[in-house]
Amino acid sequence: LVDHVSIYTDGWDYPILHSISTALGAGNIMGLSREQMGNALGLAIVPNICLSETRLGDVSNWKGFAGPNGSRNGLFAAFLAKEGITGPPTPFEGKAGFMKQLNCSFELGAFGGGQTAFKVEGTFFKHLPVRYDVQLPVGIALEVRDRVKLADIESICVYLEKRSVVTRAYHPNLWNPISRETADHSGPYLIGAVLVDGGITEKTFTPERYRDPTILSLIQKIRMEEDPQYTATFPRTINSRFEVTLKSGAVITVHKENPKGHPANPMSxxxxxxxxxxxxxxxxxxxxxxxxxxxxxxxxxxxxxxxxxxxxxxxxx
Structure with missing residues (x-):
C-alpha cells in the first residue's frame, strides 16, 4: 500500500497505515473469517484517517503517540469485527472512501510468499536515533566535523532529494526549536548538534542542547536544496551532499549514499x-x-x- 499511496501530498498522516496493517495482522492471529476481516478493514480505515498537522510547526507530544495510536485503533477494529460489528463495506473505493480522500487510485500487487519477496525484507532500519531522512546528513556531519573547524564555517548547503528538503521560509521553527519534538524533527538542528557535540545522545533532545547558543548560531548557516538527480534515484538509492563554504572562500564537498540500515547497506x-x-x-x-x-x-x-x-x-x- 505504501508503494501506491503518497500520504502526505494532501495533508494526511501515515498512522492510518498502522491501523490497516494492525487490523489485518491482529485479525489473522485471531482467526477472523474473510467477512470479519473485511469488516475489520472498514472499521480501521473509515474512522481513523488522520492529519499531518501532527508533524508541522512546533511539534507537540502527540507526534510520538500518533503512530502507536494508529496501531491501537487497528487492534480495536479487529476486536470489534470479532464480536460481530460490521464496518463500512467499501472503505477504499467508496464515494467518500480512502482513494477519494487521498486523490488516488491503485491496484495492489502480489503479497509476499512463494517466489515473491516479503516487503519486510526491504525494511529501512534507522542506525542512528533520528528520523530517516536525516540519517545520511547526520553521518556526513560527523565527517565534516573531523575536517573543519566550526569557527571557519561561513555556510553549509545540504543537498537532498525533494521530499526531504525543508526551508526556513516554510518551516522557521526547525531553525529555532523550542521543544524536544521539534528538535528531533529538525534536520538543521540535528546537523548542528552533531557538528558541535560529535554525536546524537539522549542529551541532544534536552533544552540545554536545543537552546544552546552555539548550536543555534551554527544552524542559521545551514540551508537545504534539492538535487534533481537525487530525487530521480530515491528511494532505491539515497544521496546527500554537503557543500561547506569556509570564511576563506574555500569549499569542501562531502557526498555519501545509502545510510547504514538501507537495504543496499544493511545492518548486520x-x-x-x-x-x-x-x-x-x-x-x-x-x-x-x-x-x-x-x-x-x-x-x-x-x-x-x-x-x-x-x-x-x-x-x-
Whole structure:
C-alpha cells in the first residue's frame, strides 16, 4: 500500500497505515473469517484517517503517540469485527472512501510468499536515533566535523532529494526549536548538534542542547536544496551532499549514499541486536531483554503469543 499511496501530498498522516496493517495482522492471529476481516478493514480505515498537522510547526507530544495510536485503533477494529460489528463495506473505493480522500487510485500487487519477496525484507532500519531522512546528513556531519573547524564555517548547503528538503521560509521553527519534538524533527538542528557535540545522545533532545547558543548560531548557516538527480534515484538509492563554504572562500564537498540500515547497506544481525538491547535494557532486566530478543528471532515458531507478551512485562519498581 505504501508503494501506491503518497500520504502526505494532501495533508494526511501515515498512522492510518498502522491501523490497516494492525487490523489485518491482529485479525489473522485471531482467526477472523474473510467477512470479519473485511469488516475489520472498514472499521480501521473509515474512522481513523488522520492529519499531518501532527508533524508541522512546533511539534507537540502527540507526534510520538500518533503512530502507536494508529496501531491501537487497528487492534480495536479487529476486536470489534470479532464480536460481530460490521464496518463500512467499501472503505477504499467508496464515494467518500480512502482513494477519494487521498486523490488516488491503485491496484495492489502480489503479497509476499512463494517466489515473491516479503516487503519486510526491504525494511529501512534507522542506525542512528533520528528520523530517516536525516540519517545520511547526520553521518556526513560527523565527517565534516573531523575536517573543519566550526569557527571557519561561513555556510553549509545540504543537498537532498525533494521530499526531504525543508526551508526556513516554510518551516522557521526547525531553525529555532523550542521543544524536544521539534528538535528531533529538525534536520538543521540535528546537523548542528552533531557538528558541535560529535554525536546524537539522549542529551541532544534536552533544552540545554536545543537552546544552546552555539548550536543555534551554527544552524542559521545551514540551508537545504534539492538535487534533481537525487530525487530521480530515491528511494532505491539515497544521496546527500554537503557543500561547506569556509570564511576563506574555500569549499569542501562531502557526498555519501545509502545510510547504514538501507537495504543496499544493511545492518548486520549483531548491529540490530545491539540497537535492540540498548533500548530495552533500560526498562527490562538484561536476562529478560535477551530472552525477549531470542523469542522475537523465532517469532514464526511461537504457538502462543502470550509467551511473548509475558516477556514484555516491565517489573514493578
Amino acid at each position: 544481525d549483531q548491529e540490530l541486536e545491539a540497537k535492540f538491547l540498548k533500548q530495552v535494557d533500560s526498562v527490562l532486566a538484561k536476562k529478560q531483554s535477551r530472552a525477549l530478543l531470542d523469542a522475537l528471532w523465532k517469532l514464526e515458531e511461537l504457538d502462543d503469543f502470550n509467551k511473548l507478551f509475558s516477556l514484555m512485562q516491565v517489573p514493578a519498581a
